[in-house]
Amino acid sequence: MKSTIHDTRIGKLLGLATFLGAFAFATPSFAQEEGGEKKDEAAKNEEKPDEDKWFAVINADVFPGTGGHFRDATILAKNGKITEIGVAVDVPDDATVLDAGGLRVYPGLVAYASAGLFGNASSDFADTVNTFSPNLVMALGNGITTAGQSGAALKLKRGEVDGVLLKEKASTLLSYSSQNPQGKRSLIDKFEATAAYLRDYRAWEEEKKTNKDAKEPPKKDSDATILQVLKGEVRARFQADDRDELLGIARLAQKYGFRPVIEGCREGWTVAEELGRAGAYAVITPRDRVDKSEELVAAGGTSIENAAILRRAGVQIAIVPAAKGVDLGGIAGRDILALAIEAGFGVRGGLTNEAALEAITIVPARLLGVEHRVGTLEVGKDCDLLVCDGDLMHYETFVQQAVVEGKVVYEKNKELFYAHIRPNETSALAPPTRVDKGQEGAAKPADEAKDKDEKKPDEKQDGKDGEKKD
Amino acid sequence: MKLRNLLSSCAALALASLASAGDLVAIKAGHVETVSHGCIQHAVILVEDGKIVTVGKDLPIQRGIPVIDAPDLWVVPGFVDAYSRVGLEARGSSEFNPHVKVDAEIFARNDEFRDALEAGVTTLGLYPAGSGGMPGQACVVRPAGATAQEMLVKSGSYLLFVFRSDARSKKMLKDAFEKANEYVEKEKKAREKWEKDQGKKKDDKKEEKKDEKKEEKKEGTAAELQDESAAQEKKDEKAEKTDAAKGYVPPEADEKVKPFLDLRAKKLRMLVTLFTAADWLHFSQALGKEDIGYDLRIALTRDIDVWEVAKPIGEKKLRVLMEPEITTVWGTLRQRNLPAEFVAAGAKLVLLPRGDAPSIFKNWPRHVGEIIAAGLDRDVALRAMTLEPAEMLGVADRVGSVDAGKDANLLFFTGDPFQATSKLAAVMLEGRIVHGEVQQ
Amino acid sequence: MRRSVQTRGFALAVAAGLALASCRATNEPSVRTVVHDDGTRELVIRPLATGETGLVVRAGKIVTCDAADTLLAPGVLVVRNGKIEALGETCDVPDGFTVLEFPDATLAPGLVDLHTHIHSGSFGDINDMVLPVNPEFRTSPTIVPGNRLIRRGLSGGVTTLFGIPGSGTSMSGFGVLYKSKLDSTYEEAVMADPGGLKVAQDSNPQREAGDFGVGRGALSWILQNVNDRAKAAVRDGQVEPGLANLAKVHTKELPILIHTAGSDGITNTARMWRVTNDTRSTLSHGCFDAWKTSKAVIDIGMTVNNGPRTIEWVSSREGRVIGISAEYLKNGAKNLSMNTDSPVVAQEELALQSAMSSRYGADDYTMLRALTIHPAIAFGIDDRVGSLEPGKDADLVVWSGWPLDPRSRVELAVIDGGIEYDRTRDGQIF
Secondary structure, three states, rough: OEEEOOOOOOOOOOOOOOOOOOOOOOOOOOOOOOHHHHHHHHHHHHHHOOOOOEEEEEEEEEOOOOOOEEEEEEEEEEEEEEEEEEEOOOOOOOOOEEEEOOOOEEEEEEEEOOOOOOOOOOOOOOHHHOOOOOOHHHHOOEEEEEEEEEEEEOOOOOOOOOOEEEEOOOOEEOOOOOOOOOHHHHHHHHHHHHHHHHHHHHHHHHHHOOOOOOOEEEEEEEHHHHHHHOOOOEEEEEEEEOOOOOOOHHHHHHHHHHOOOEEEEHHHHHHHHHHHHHEEEEEOOOOOOOOOOOOOOOOOOOOHHHHHOOOOOOEEEEEEOOOOOOOOOOOOOOOOHHHHHOOOOOOOOOOOOHOOOOOOHHHHHHHOOOOOOOOOOOOOOOOOEEEEEOOOOOOOOOEEEEEOOOEEEEEEHOOOOOOOOOOOOOOOOOOOOOOOOOOOHHHHHHHHHHHHHHHHHHHHOOOOOOHHHH | OHHHHHHOHHHHHHHOOOOHHEEEEEEEEEEEEEEOEEEEEEEEEEOHHHOEEEEEOOOOOOOOOEEEEEEEEEEEEEEEEEEOOOOOOOOOOOEOOOOOEEHHHOOOOOHHHHHHHHHHHHEEEOOOOOOOOOEOOEEEEOOOOOHHHHEEEOOOOOEEEOOOOOOHHHHHHHHHHHHHHEEEEEHHHHHHHHHHHHHOOOOOOOOOOOHHHHHHOOOHHHHHHHHHHHHHHHHHHHHHHHOOOOOOOOOOOOOOOHHHHHOOOOOOOOEEEEEOOHHHHHHHHOOOOOOOEEEEEEEEOOOOOOHHHHHHHHHHHOEEEEEEEEOOOEEEEEEEOHHHHHHHHOEEEEOOOOOOHHHHHOHHHHHHHHHHHHHHHHHHHHHHHHHHHHHHHHOOOOOOOOOOOOOOOOOOOOOOOOOOOOEEEEEEOOOOOEEEOOOO | OOOOOOOOEEEEEOOOOOOOOOOOOOOOOOOOOOOOOOOOOOEEEOOOOOOOOEEEEEEEEOOOOOOOOOOEOOOOEEEEEEEEEEEEEEEEEOOOOOEEEEEEEEEEEEEEEEEEEEOOOOOOOOOOOOOOEOOOOOOOHHHOOOOOHHHHHHHHHHHEEEEOOOOOOOOEEEEEEEEEEOOOHHHHHEEEEEEEEEEOOOOOOOOOOOOOOOOHHHHHHHHOOOHHHHHHHHHHHOOOHHHHHHHHHHOOOOOOOEEEEOOOHHHHHHHHHHHHHOOOEEEEEOOOHHHHHHHHHHOOOOOOEOOOOOOOOOOEEOOOOOHHHHHHHHHHOOOOEEOOOOOOOOOOHHHHHHHHHHHEEEEEHHHHOOOOOOHHHHHHOOOOOOOOOOOEEEOOEEOOOOOOOOOOOOOEEEOOOOOEEEEHOOOOOO
């Protein structure tokens, strides 16, 4: 096992390597709704012209999260975006190169919901995130590179503030609870009124083309938020577990034509077909454990097979652990750091490995509205990836390096948290290796000495300034 | 006062001839740490009218001049505490009040000033209280005097900004400069209008005025010197404005806007309090490309993570204010000497007492001694308690080092001030022993 | 396969017949091994006599957890009358035996959890908070065999539990060793009542009401005092019914499980229960910074039962995330077992406790032993449970993969030869 970072110049990599799986990477098929991003990039380029930053991972077993698998592949990124994935990739001379040495590379994980990864930040994320937070580093160490918090999508850009907030809000929380029949009724009414308005509005738009005097329909009781939902601009999010609620939501969704996101969804397995037909998404904790109400005749309660059953019925599954935050109290395997472990429990319940990986990458990315940026390794997307020493969902696997937007932001060997656990040969805790006395090694101490010399005169100058004033 | 200039130019000779001029005192000390130009053994310091007239090695002293004979003592400049709430009212706001000056809060006869003075703190930067936002502008005082007026050395020393990583702090900063921009626009229009009305060329005038200014410079009193140093930093643009003043009256800036114009004109500094490394990121982002002079107070807490940003702060050669504390890396018992780390990274260091209590003032050198023992350069540490805060406060022309022309604020220690066994034997404030005793 | 950890540490069994054939009281060998011409070794089993029951399980892999770390791949296990009769590579099955085939699965011993509180089916375990010591108490009246929490544990592979009182008092009473049988009487489910003593040291039993026993000094005095009283009663020939079971602890007839944590706590515990009172004691929890002094405890012969905490970061202030099990193993623990402290950690997640220990640095195979043979030895029930060896109770669990992997599910759980949980029959519970 070997994985080191060099800034040395690596020339053209010849595609001698073997290659497995589908080579379906020619063109990215996702929607490009990133006008804002492009502008940002343009701004960056203005600041630093001609300074494209290249980054490459080489010799990697790449599991891009789109099905398939590349062996001994290279992922190349320019300014944080993936430009190429494959076995015959030209790596520019000035690229920062990460040699994965045959380790596995996965897309960075997306935690659908998290808490406390960015310090105390809980709103106004652009202005409050603490990207030096130990929790953030530990989350990176457990593979999370994008996290949902309070409905926003945040990138774990360590030590940076710009670009941390990926998306402010992709969904709106609607209440549909069997505890609140009046609320349910009112929600249904709102949908009815808004759908009617939307129909009239669209008819008016058509009519306008021929009839200039057509009158715009009145908004009446239509609801602005629900209008966004019906237009597909915002996802409708529910927190529901009971069979009765889930059925109600499924019917509402089918009737008015939107795809609901259902968090919890504990009894989803009992109404999987209905949820599948409604195009629902479910956010599930496979280990959730609630007994069925003995009052009910129908099947109920939680099931470890929930994710698998729903998935088979066509429901897209995102998986989250029971605790959104980092728990260092000692009981391991249940907090946000156990995202991949929790996905493993999905597999235990019958989910395929691929579906389980999707449940912690691309599906939550979709639900957070950032699937065009993260969630899979594809050309055009952000270069957010993990170098792992094994199967991502195996309980002994550790992230060796985490890369966010083409920058290595976490290295197991260099952080206190996990470096001592099965240290690999390049670890700081491993026995010292031979010192390279080549040119590069020799150049460094001299540079340092120079720096020191430069500092001293500056301090003296300050002293002189003081004298001058006298 | 004119004598002083003479004296400093031809030290020993002048000294002898002026023996009978009165109000003179000579200090013979085994060890004088000037801070500005190293340490002098067997030094003589001549003080007149509370000012240091000269300082040098083994200077002859004219008979008749009273002599303070301290062959075994170490003399260092009076300490400067740049960040204190001594003798002030306890309450403060955390709103946006950049125009408020702390001067009016001073309780002149408060015992706390005496406590500070007796512990060797001869200059205090007093800051307006506030747990957030911009509570106002600090002032500099000497801890002696019957009235606040007598104590005041400088008003409007720095604008305090207690920064936190939140939308409010960032918006406050951006809005403030936005308002300043609005004023600049307004002023520009007013001037254009005035110029149009005048229809005159003003280039000749400008030349004249500059000559006048040079003359003023030649005869500078101590107070004027201070203005002068500020004036050096003034931009030509500003000078132009004054020139035009005769005919053209610029519109009055809002009092909450003016501090930000002053910041841009480098007439005022900002002191930004940071609590975490992330605060630095957010502050830098909010400040953007705004060119102002500012210093950072870093509130050290046990597990503070500011070492994460020592490099960018050091590279900018910023001045950091810290307490002499050893901190730890979060989650560990690994100790860090942040003052030393920031100095190594290139930052300028101001050390603060750990608090305002009399016992803390008394132990200040010992606390600093602890971080010297942990690796901070000793001379940097002494400078961080004297000249560096004086420069930060804009009073380095008067205090902070043992140099001719400066106030004779001197501390007499029985040994190295950072040794726990050393005692502060006496404190001299402006030429008078105000605490302790020395052999006359 | 991702890596070879699954087979690491095993001695592959190749010896003919594996010397596993056991003799019944009839002196007639029940099992013998035939070596065929092609080299395959076949177990030949005596047919079932009248009234006997028999079960044969074939699995892709059998992890026995015996002393030789025998691994059979593939393997066959024969059960007669609720006891394991033989293990081998193949066998010809006589009539009457039930045969179960799991060609792709792993057969392992039923898991043992020494620190559980789920026996009543809810949080209703005893914890009398009036007196600081209750050596007269037992959990037996609170046990509800086959309750839903036990069933969940079973679906996670847990077949033997030590159901104990809470840790609210210094000596909270005696626990019961029982099996996860779902449709049995109390008597059929129980292995031993009392199965052992529960003692709590360090913070939990502190008398917050402010009477005697707020601090550690007085707590220690209270515990030693009751020990001394029990010893004095035996010495003086007095009959003290309330102290009778405690006397059995002093004669090492009964083991003790001691709730204790923190570096000071565990050394205090070791001193009292191994030095002052020479007992068969097991340290339970042993978390926070206790790993720092674990060597002192292990060196004087204390067994360790770690859980529910498997990692430590806060109190040690080392910066690194410490795998508690890994540290105990590093410091020489020969007998480390894991617990859930259920319902603190769900009973069915016992295997995850070991998986997390492996993740944070412990040897993976040792962590399976920590769920099987180690706790059995610590509590003196290794003659019945903890490994797959002839003569032991037929407590078997068939896993779809490696037992510690959260992705592996329990296909079948057998206790005393009876199928208690069958995923295809009962539906997957966990």
